[in-house]
Amino acid sequence: MRFGQIRLPNGDLHAFVAQGSRAIDIADTARSLTTIGDYFDLALARGVMVRDAIEQAAGRGGPTYDLDTLLAGEADKGARLAIPLTPRDAWGCGVTYKRSAEFRDQDASGGVRGIYDYVYSAARPETFYKGGAAHAVGPYDAIGIRRDSTYTAPEPELALILDRCGTTVGLTCANDVSAWDIERENPLYLPQSKVFRGCLAIGPVIVTPDEVGDGTNLDLRCRIVRDGAAILDGGVNTSRIGRSLDELIEYLTRDNPIGNGTVLCTGTGVIAEREHALRSGDRVEIDIAGIGLLVNLVERLV
16 A cells, blocks of 8 residues: 655645555545544544555545546645655664765774764664654655755655554655764764755655565665766665664664654665765755655755
């Protein structure tokens, strides 16, 4: 199953389910079931799986839209593709790919050098807070560059969408946009390098594990397009993640209650070096096989 959200001309968000080439609007305003988050809450209240709650709603039918038009960033009947879930909270996992550990240690200096390779092989993974609804954007929205950063980079990642019990409801593409120069200055600045307006993009849709698998063998590609030309085009397979996804979930939820619809980014294996630092007007494309293409433009925050 594939599901997400559209934004109507009046600004309202409506949940939809993809069926073939159609996106079926499953919002039930009479029952206050409008967004995907509402269906997460309904599933919790009824003690059923989120997938079952959404599937039942799809069976009732509703207005339909052309899915390919929405995925291309175009409007159909005035509706446009929106963030597939408005996250109450989002988290990230760092240094889960060996390439990430090697690059960060090479890029670091002084007493900082070596800490990234250490955490790659340590028993405990790195997890960090990535913000919430005020910080996250969806497909074709703008991701941000902090006004005090000269080296902000995309981090293309597989993201897990979790219920409050830590069960993976679905998978999606994510961009863990990060101000690497701020983190490099001092690791204690990590929260500032990770959380700001437009620091996280997710989409285009959420795909359930029965359709795409558990996420451990998916091809991921990232492109940065500037002035019509790709300045970065790199890929990785999620099988290169150095930890199991279950382990990442277990550490996130250990003594840490999470809410329905929590987003967990699983780390990046595609590195944008300093010459590929983001600029206003860039276009970032993240494509994960079986999930889809997440596209965002870049803007410097003022």
